[in-house]
Amino acid sequence: QSVLTQPPSVSAAPGQKVTISCSGSSSNVGKNYVSWYHQVPGTAPKLLIYDNDERPSGIPDRFSGSKSGTSATLGIAELQTGDEADYYCGTWDSSLSAVVFGGGTKLTVL
Amino acid sequence: QVLLVQSEAEIKKPGASVKVSCKASGYTFINYGFNWVRQAPGQGLEWMGWISSYNGYTHFAQKFQDRVTLTTDASTRTAYMELRSLRPDDTAVYYCAREFRDMDQVGFWGQGTLVSVSS
Secondary structure, eight states: OOSBBOOSEEEEOTTOOEEEEEEOOTTTTTTSOEEEEEEOTTSOOEEEEBTTTBOOTTOOTTEEEEEETTEEEEEEOSOOGGGOEEEEEEEEETTTTEEEEBOOEEEEEO | OOEEEEOOOEEEOTTOOEEEEEEEESSOGGGSOEEEEEEOTTOOOEEEEEEOTTTOOEEEOGGGTTTEEEEEETTTTEEEEEEOSOOGGGOEEEEEEEESSSTTSEEEEOOOEEEEEOO
16 A cells, blocks of 8 residues: 555546646655656656656656645646556655655556 | 666576666766665555665665665666565566655666566
C-alpha cells in the first residue's frame, strides 16, 4: 500500500484535459515539494514536474502541477495518444525520512 | 545532457548478492547525489536509499538499511548499489536516479537494471 494515494486509472479523449490527483498527509505532501513522473511501460520514469508546479526544460506547457494542503494535482491539456503512460507522484515524507511515491495512475487516451 | 547508463540484467540465486552500477555523464558528478529506486513486475516505484556523491553520506529506507550498500567512485563517475541476501521478492527493475537538486526529488533516471532472483 502506497503512502500517497492516486486513482488507479483515468481516461479522456484526444484534445481534452485530464487531471490526476495525489493525496497525502501533513508529513509528506503537506510540507514538502511534490514531483510528478511519467513512465511508458518498459521504460524508465521521466521527471515531468518538480517543486509542485515547475517544469524541467523540454517538458511542454501542456503539463502543469499544483498543490493545495495535503493534495497535489497533475494536469495534462490537449491530450495526445502519446501521453498514454503511467503517472506517479512523489515527495519526501518527513516522518518516514524517505522518498515516497503514489501507486501510479494509468492514463488512457481514448 | 545528463545521462545515466546502468549495468546489464542479472540472474541470481536466493541468498546471493548483486551489485548494480550506474555511470553518469553530462554534469559535475560530485554536485549531485543518487537515489536508488526499484520497481517489481507490474508494481509501482519503491525508494531504497540515497548517497551523496560529495562525501559518501547515505540515507536508507528502513526496509533496506540492513541489506543495501551504496557507494560512488568520482574517478569513474559511477554509482553502485549492492543488495545482499537476495530473495525471490527482490526480483525487480532497479533504477539509479540522480537527485534533481536535493535528495527529496528524483530528477534524472537510468535505463534500469532487471535483477531476477530464482532458484
